[in-house]
Amino acid sequence: MWFKCLILKEVLNELKEIEPSRAWMNAIMQSSSEIETTGMSVELRPNFWKQYPLDQLSNAEWEALCDGCGLCCLVKLExxxxxxxxxxxxxxxxxxxxxxxxxxxxxxxxxVPDCIQLTPERLSTISWLPPSCAYRRLSEGKNLPSWHYLNTGSRQSVIKAKKSAAGRCISETEIDEEQIEDYIVRWIR
Known part of the structure; x- marks a missing residue:
């Protein structure tokens, strides 16, 4: 059964009639301002991340897995x-x-032409995703971390768990590329 979630402010109250987990509902409501700017409706199945393999998720469900940590947007050196x-x-x-x-x-x-579009097909070829990444964890048969917003209902939980780049990064536009090795960090594990 599909849980139809029209992410529009006037429709959010109707969602209370359907009883998905409270954390999941709160997470969807908190992320609604991001999704509603597209002007599209989004269909998400309750607990989709527990029920379906990654290659059977809708685009909206796939995008909803992202916890917004920003770690995939950090420069990596090999x-x-x-x-x-x-x-x-x-x-x-x-x-x-x-x-x-x-x-x-x-x-x-x-x-940013070298920005990688993460897809279920590409997931197995990308070795640098952090261990906390929802996509990586689910592909490895693990659960979402306890602090993931789909579990907690709060987009801030990734920051509180210190699993986010928020407040811990510097833009590539602000550094000398020759000094990139000076910015290696060890807090991503």
Whole structure:
């Protein structure tokens, strides 16, 4: 059964008639301002992340898995000899370092051509996703972390759990590219 969630302020009150988990409902309501700007309705099935494999999610469900940590938007360095990946605290120019949210998500690939569009098909080929990433965890057969907003109902829980780049990164536009190695961090585990 589909849970139809029209993310429009006048419709949110009708959602109380259907009883998905309270945390899930709160999360959807909190994220509504982001989704409603598209002017489209979004269909999400209750507890979809527990019920369906990643390749059976709708686009809206796939996007809803993102906890907004911003870690995928940080510059990573790969050791040529060992293939080890090191994260830096340097972010893509579009990442708002205060909120860890993309400042132009709909147009990010036009503005940043090397921005990777994560899909279920590409997931297995991307080795640098952090261990806390919902996409990675679910693809590995793990649950969403306890602090994920779909569990807590709060988009701030990723920040409170210290799993976010919010307040911890610097834009690539503010550094000298030659000094990138000076910005390697160890807090992403």
């Amino acid at each position: 050791d040529e000899e060992t293939a080890e990946v090191a994260y830096t605290k340097v972010s893509c120019k579009l990442l708002d370092c205060k909120t860890a949210r993309c400042s132009d998500y709909p147009n990010r690939q036009q503005q």
